[in-house]
Amino acid sequence: MSENFVETVSAPQKTAWSKASVIIIGPAHPLRGGLASYDERLAKAFMDKGNDAAIYTFSYQYPSFLFPGTTQYSTEPAPENISIHVKINSVNPFNWINVGNELRKLRPDIIVVRYWLPFMGPCLGTILRRVKKNRHTKIICIADNIFPHEKRPGDKAFTNYFLKPIDGFITMSEKVLADLHQFAKGKPAKFVPHPLYDNFGEKISxxxxxxxxxxxxxxxxxxxxxxxxxxxxxxxxxxxxxxxxxxxxxxxxxxxxxxxxxxxxxxxxxxxxxxxxxxxxxxxxxxxxxxxxxxxxxxxxxxxxxxxxxxxxxxxxxxxxxxxxxxxxxxxxxxxxxxxxxxxxxxxxxxxxxxxxxxxxxxxxxxxxxxxxxxxxxxxxxxxxxxxxxxxxx
CATH class of the missing domain: 3.40.50.2000 (Glycogen Phosphorylase B;)
Structure with missing residues (x-):
């Protein structure tokens, strides 16, 4: 394992909501792609406001039938000054329980979890149910999609399972917000446009x-x-x-x-x-x-x-x-x-x-x-x- 990846985290100091301890759950380095770039940039945005922030990402993300590309892993260096914990196995229920228990004991003020594919529903839903037992951590979901682009059996059941422990939702399109209302009525949800990807360098000629x-x-x-x-x-x-x-x-x-x-x-x-x-x-x-x-x-x-x-x-x-x-x-x-x-x-x-x-x-x-x-x-x-x-x- 690269020295860039932190495997354990000491419990962050508890502060007022304006200075919170935040865990982001979703793809991040060494995984590649837009979701990973987004989560890393979001962690930086929280830290820029004085919050403690870290990312829990996947040690195993997709089985091959869900990933038709050449590789899931980046050849770029890890982002600087972001704690990335390579922990989550998307297909191992024992891992879900262990990660959930770890986060429950860590007691972050906020967990921000990405949801983009119903396949992740059982994994993330189980982790978050364990976390909620600490009666402290609030969970916000950034929902990229509610209905996937390529539909598969079990999508609705997996999504319903995932949504139950969530306290509030952010969507980055009004369509996803409308889709969300079919599943999560009565929970707070807001539409916020996708922020700029400003972490790929400045404009050149x-x-x-x-x-x-x-x-x-x-x-x-x-x-x-x-x-x-x-x-x-x-x-x-x-x-x-x-x-x-x-x-x-x-x-x-x-x-x-x-x-x-x-x-x-x-x-x-x-x-x-x-x-x-x-x-x-x-x-x-x-x-x-x-x-x-x-x-x-x-x-x-x-x-x-x-x-x-x-x-x-x-x-x-x-x-x-x-x-x-x-x-x-x-x-x-x-x-x-x-x-x-x-x-x-x-x-x-x-x-x-x-x-x-x-x-x-x-x-x-x-x-x-x-x-x-x-x-x-x-x-x-x-x-x-x-x-x-x-x-x-x-």
Whole structure:
């Protein structure tokens, strides 16, 4: 085990609610991905306000049938000055009881637990039931999803089991808040937009980013970023590229695809190899490390999210942070986060509408959106998230 991971924690000093001891339960280093980055940034936000904060993460997170990627583990160094406890085994009930008992005795003032997948319901629900026996710790859930993107038997039962010990909820989209009300009536819940991912470095020039990625500075580039899964609609976007190619004013637009396949790549091969658009595709279909994120965002003229369905997206706060306008589809919580013709454009989830909005975006130009985007991004602070969690407990 790396020296970066703390296996035991001394009981934190108990203070007033404005200076609380906080445990975050969810993915964190050495695990990789957006959930891990979020939890690490949230811990920092609590500490910036003078709270004691640590993370309990997974020693075993997913069985292989739930993880189609190449690896669950990061090659990046552990974040500095954050206590990360690699403790939780998602499939071992004896582990759940042991971790729950440990946290019960530790008596943190607050536990913030992430919920994104019903599979985690039995594990997290059991841990939290043990914690509640101390009659002190308050538990807030940040619910990424209530209904999963890919449904499986047992989803409803697992979610119901998880929700019972929770004292209050934060959702990052209004759709998830509405879904939550079907399960957890009478418990306090608030919608807080996903804070900015400001832990991937500062914005760099388009020239520097494109030089790093070997992309021509004069190209018009739209970016599809993140894991490739069916609900994210990459196939719809590729069909939109075929329509753009047939229009003389848009035929030279390039699509940069940056992210690892989380389903069979064969489902996309025919579109990716279509001779009409093949030369307009820039393929970086591997996991994008944290240190490389800024290059992909800053190389783009526009970020595009052609999703079939969505609650919220971690790509949106990334685009806000790096001040890149967006085209998103009119599904789930995406339109409420991207005001139309201010921060970006709203398309319907079909190839014709997406192609039309890509053309409109370049007709309007990047400068049309930037002042609105910079003003809108002020809403998405980590301080608001921490403040809302504390207010829920009062």
């Amino acid at each position: 388009k020239e520097e980013a494109r030089e790093k990625l070997n992309i021509n500075l004069n190209d018009k580039v739209i970016l599809f970023f993140g894991f490739i899964r069916k609900y994210k609609g990459l196939d719809i976007l590729l069909n939109a590229m075929k329509l753009l190619k047939q229009n003389p004013s848009t035929q030279n637009i390039k699509l940069l695809i940056a992210g690892e396949f989380y389903e069979d790549e064969k489902n996309y091969q025919e579109l990716l190899n279509d001779p009409l658009i093949k030369n307009n595709l820039i393929l970086h279909t591997e996991f994008i490390s944290d240190s490389m994120v800024k290059y992909y965002l800053c190389a783009a003229d526009c970020v595009i999210q052609p999703y079939r369905n969505a609650t919220q997206s971690g790509v949106t706060p990334l685009a806000y942070h790096f001040e890149i306008p967006m085209i998103v589809t009119n599904v789930g919580g995406l339109p409420s986060l991207v005001p139309d013709k201010k921060v970006g454009l709203i398309a319907e989830p079909n190839a014709e509408s997406i192609a039309e909005k890509v053309k409109e975006y370049f007709d309007l130009g990047e400068e049309f959106f930037l002042s609105h985007l910079r003003e809108e991004k002020k809403k998405y602070s980590w301080e608001v998230m921490v403040k809302t969690i504390i207010e829920l407990l009062k």
